[in-house]
Amino acid sequence: MQKTLKKHGTWIGKWTFVLAATGSAVGLGNIWGFPYKAGTEGGAAFVLIYLLCIVAIGVPIMISEILIGRRSGNSPINAMKKSAIDSGASSLWQLVGWTGIIAGVLILSFYSVIAGICLNYIFIAASPNELITSSEQFGQVISSPTNLLIWHTVFMFLTLLIVSAGVEDGIGRMVKILMPLLGFLLLFMVIYGAINGAFLEALSFLFAPDFSNVGTDTFLSAMGQAFFSMSLGMGSIMAYGAYMPKEQEIVSTSFSVGSLDTLVAILAGLAIFPIIFAFNLEPGSGPGLVFVSLLSAFNQMEFGQLIGPIFFILLSIAALSSSISILEPGVAYLAEEEFLTRKQSAIVISILCWVIGIGTATGFNIFSVVDSSGESINPFLNTMELISVQILQPLGGMLIAIFIGWFMNESLIKNEIPQINPFLYSLWRFFIKYVAPLSVAFIFISQII
Numbered sequence: 045m046q047k048t049l050k051k052h053g054t055w056i057g058k059w060t061f062v063l064a065a066t067g068s069a070v071g072l073g074n075i076w077g078f079p080y081k082a083g084t085e086g087g088a089a090f091v092l093i094y095l096l097c098i099v100a101i102g103v104p105i106m107i108s109e110i111l112i113g114r115r116s117g118n119s120p121i122n123a124m125k126k127s128a129i130d131s132g133a134s135s136l137w138q139l140v141g142w143t144g145i146i147a148g149v150l151i152l153s154f155y156s157v158i159a160g161i162c163l164n165y166i167f168i169a170a171s172p173n174e175l176i177t178s179s180e181q182f183g184q185v186i187s188s189p190t191n192l193l194i195w196h197t198v199f200m201f202l203t204l205l206i207v208s209a210g211v212e213d214g215i216g217r218m219v220k221i222l223m224p225l226l227g228f229l230l231l232f233m234v235i236y237g238a239i240n241g242a243f244l245e246a247l248s249f250l251f252a253p254d255f256s257n258v259g260t261d262t263f264l265s266a267m268g269q270a271f272f273s274m275s276l277g278m279g280s281i282m283a284y285g286a287y288m289p290k291e292q293e294i295v296s297t298s299f300s301v302g303s304l305d306t307l308v309a310i311l312a313g314l315a316i317f318p319i320i321f322a323f324n325l326e327p328g329s330g331p332g333l334v335f336v337s338l339l340s341a342f343n344q345m346e347f348g349q350l351i352g353p354i355f356f357i358l359l360s361i362a363a364l365s366s367s368i369s370i371l372e373p374g375v376a377y378l379a380e381e382e383f384l385t386r387k388q389s390a391i392v393i394s395i396l397c398w399v400i401g402i403g404t405a406t407g408f409n410i411f412s413v414v415d416s417s418g419e420s421i422n423p424f425l426n427t428m429e430l431i432s433v434q435i436l437q438p439l440g441g442m443l444i445a446i447f448i449g450w451f452m453n454e455s456l457i458k459n460e461i462p463q464i465n466p467f468l469y470s471l472w473r474f475f476i477k478y479v480a481p482l483s484v485a486f487i488f489i490s491q492i493i
Contacts, residue, residue, distance in 0.1 A: 055212075075362045078312055097266050104479070105271075119376035128447070157425075202364060245317075268438075
């Protein structure tokens with residue numbers, strides 16, 4: 045006999061789930077990752093492939109995660125276990141929930157350090173040092189383990205505060221503030237870029253595709269970006285789905301989240317590239333695009349001491365809206381099993397993430413390694429990212445698609461999405477059975493060979 049698990053509450057209002065799931069999806073991956081990948085992978089051709097991947101892979105897996113979570117009303121581990129047992133499949137499918145939570149802990153450990161740098165840059169952009177270049181400034185920021193650990197601590201504490209307050213009072217209340225604020229700041233940056241930047245050049249770069257330089261790497265990068273930007277395969281969306289009211293439509297809600305997530309990524313490009321082109325900076329400068337290239341532009345532009353901090357506040361809000369969703373699955377599991385209270389669960393997992401994050405913070409300085417090309421690399425960060433983002437996340441997403449496509453009882457699925465159009469249902473089943481798992485397997489295998 046299965047024990048009755050503790051319930052967590054539900055989202056209040058239809059749009060709370062949309063804002064929460066969009067907040068989970070919208071993070072550094074959209075506002076930091078998307079523009080620099082678009083810059084390095086050929087602009088509009090990358091954007092077009094990215095959009096196709098959102099529709100073919102992202103949304104089908106998101107529907108699946110929400111469906112499994114909403115049906116059980118439990119954390120990803122117990123949601124997978126319950127769905128498997130009710131479908132006559134092995135309870136070992138709960139391991140998919142475990143891989144998601146482990147991936148989340150590892151991701152949050154280094155995500156918090158990077159997000160801490162974003163917080164630090166709010167103040168750096170407000171009072172620029174004219175005696176050093178933006179590249180030297182970035183070097184100073186990451187060369188101090190104490191500085192990185194202080195901001196890492198601040199960011200983890202903010203995440204802990206929100207998650208420990210619960211579904212309605214913590215996460216639900218904060219996303220209603222954070223997401224509209226993020227949208228407002230992003231639109232402000234786009235309007236500023238349209239008026240003061242090289243906006244037409246940015247439009248051409250993002251929306252006039254040139255497929256001459258598109259290769260396998262472009263497809264892999266676009267698929268990876270679509271998959272990871274939507275927070276799939278690590279339990280966040282499944283955990284949020286558990287709090288979705290039964291009367292809310294899963295399919296239309298998933299399309300809303302996918303659309304908003306994509307819109308934010310495109311708007312981030314329209315906010316960043318007009319500034320990059322106006323100051324003749326290199327769009328393909330990689331991960332340093334935000335911290336080095338943009339800071340250089342802010343230091344040169346009129347009102348840069350106002351626009352710069354606004355941009356880094358935007359980046360920090362996006363990071364916080366994602367971090368609370370990464371912490372939630374593990375906290376939900378410990379709380380519903382009643383090992384600990386919700387607050388105690390949040391504290392324990394936050395401390396674990398903070399301790400692992402010390403490796404990333406010191407990997408930028410004390411334990412950094414110089415590679416064969418003379419570049420300084422962070423071996424700990426690279427290892428954490430390899431295990432979590434490049435192995436566990438795609439593995440989790442692929443297994444969710446395989447489970448719902450091939451193992452979950454179809455009558456259980458139809459009970460959760462009774463309003464769906466038969467043609468749309470058949471299309472989704474095709475994508476979830478064949479296209480999504482094979483595509484994710486392709487990303488997964490390419491990352492490890």
